[in-house]
Amino acid sequence: MPTSFVPYEPNQTFLLPPSPSEWLAEDHLVYFVSEIIDRLELGKFYARYEGDGRRNQPYDPALLVKVLVYGYASGVFSSRKLARKLYEDVAFRMLGAGNFPSHRTICEFRMKHLPELRELFVAVARLAKELGLVKLGTVALDGTKVKAHASKHKAMSYGRMKEQEQKLKAEIEALLERARQTDAQEDAQWGADQSEEPLPQELKRRQDRLAKIEAAKQRLEERQAQADRDKGRHPDDEQRRGDGAGRPFKRPFGVPQDKAQDNFSDPQSRIMKMGGSIEQCYNAQAVVDADSQLIVAIGLGNNAADNEQLVPMVDAVKNNFGLLPKRVLGDAGFRSEDGFAKLATQKYEGMEVLVALGREGKKQTAMDASKYPATVRMAERLASEQGQAYYRRRKAIVEPVFGWIKHAMGFRQFSLRGIEKVAGEWGLVCLALNLRRMWALQL
Numbered sequence: 001m002p003t004s005f006v007p008y009e010p011n012q013t014f015l016l017p018p019s020p021s022e023w024l025a026e027d028h029l030v031y032f033v034s035e036i037i038d039r040l041e042l043g044k045f046y047a048r049y050e051g052d053g054r055r056n057q058p059y060d061p062a063l064l065v066k067v068l069v070y071g072y073a074s075g076v077f078s079s080r081k082l083a084r085k086l087y088e089d090v091a092f093r094m095l096g097a098g099n100f101p102s103h104r105t106i107c108e109f110r111m112k113h114l115p116e117l118r119e120l121f122v123a124v125a126r127l128a129k130e131l132g133l134v135k136l137g138t139v140a141l142d143g144t145k146v147k148a149h150a151s152k153h154k155a156m157s158y159g160r161m162k163e164q165e166q167k168l169k170a171e172i173e174a175l176l177e178r179a180r181q182t183d184a185q186e187d188a189q190w191g192a193d194q195s196e197e198p199l200p201q202e203l204k205r206r207q208d209r210l211a212k213i214e215a216a217k218q219r220l221e222e223r224q225a226q227a228d229r230d231k232g233r234h235p236d237d238e239q240r241r242g243d244g245a246g247r248p249f250k251r252p253f254g255v256p257q258d259k260a261q262d263n264f265s266d267p268q269s270r271i272m273k274m275g276g277s278i279e280q281c282y283n284a285q286a287v288v289d290a291d292s293q294l295i296v297a298i299g300l301g302n303n304a305a306d307n308e309q310l311v312p313m314v315d316a317v318k319n320n321f322g323l324l325p326k327r328v329l330g331d332a333g334f335r336s337e338d339g340f341a342k343l344a345t346q347k348y349e350g351m352e353v354l355v356a357l358g359r360e361g362k363k364q365t366a367m368d369a370s371k372y373p374a375t376v377r378m379a380e381r382l383a384s385e386q387g388q389a390y391y392r393r394r395k396a397i398v399e400p401v402f403g404w405i406k407h408a409m410g411f412r413q414f415s416l417r418g419i420e421k422v423a424g425e426w427g428l429v430c431l432a433l434n435l436r437r438m439w440a441l442q443l
Contacts, residue, residue, distance in 0.1 A: 024091060029074070032438070033435055033439075045116055067095055082106050133294060139290060141309075141334065144402045147280065152271060152280045158260045265417065269417075282300055284426050285299035285306070292437070311342050354378075
């Protein structure tokens, strides 16, 4: 008896139009993302299109928000890949509902609406609080280095800039002198009425390179000048004040060290240690709720150190929810006498802070209570049995979240440049992760 197969007719047309809702399982992530975004207030996205008199109909902002959020949640970050997925992927086609915006449309929408997308992160976090997923009992904060959209090979040190600046100026002057001699010879032979030739590419290339180096050199000098002002220096100071000896400073005001670097691709990114290598990065911050492991506050900066982020991240939680968490856990990177002192004021009353003072297992040196009173109090809290029990939870609360972002979602490098745009993209990443986490918790 011959084997009977299930009917297979690839060229068979549908007798009745299929419903997109039947293409995927009912509990698929894409339906959850779509339903949550439909519950959010998207008025600011629509406001840009009100009354501008355009002839062509724009794509519905809700569609583009869903495509971006679901794209990031499923590990698709490129606008070109997102546009292709709208044709090739069943989940994206369900979101598109017959619409196929181009990659340029998706890219422009993301660039224009980064602040609104960052606000959606807060809206989803508040929704999770209303649903009882976020408790704000214990939270843990941490930072992670994420690669910038810039190569470390496009960076140059201040010392190298000075060398290249002088070299390029000499080369440009030599090329200009050669051009002047050539012009004089041609004028003598053909007359001075001939039209001028455009700048040779060789000369233009060097002039463009010199302009970039001079701009980068100026950025480094401005950055150093601000750092010197923060330390109490003045533009006209030449000697140390108040030390009695009147010794000169190692460097004049506003002059960076020769090893200070600036990147030509993304000047606001910084060279940071990332694992076992040195990369061009940003420092992304997150505060994570212990009960749900949802991100409740975010931040981003270009300083590799975390110690200045302790108070701002606690304030971010308060701004997002209108109340403080009961307990905050942080690793030794957030250690700061000034930060500990601020969090001990009446403004933060009722909140317990536990921040490590050094690496685990490493013996700490004794501290002078008169100079570091807040740090000494922190050491006492950490030494207690209860303090140790609470702090041991920190690593299991926050570090898996960064693992999900970098490994489950595959987000290891920003797509945008500039600290404001990168901060907006970090908000989109954390929004996408929170929706994935909420979906998992609801299952």
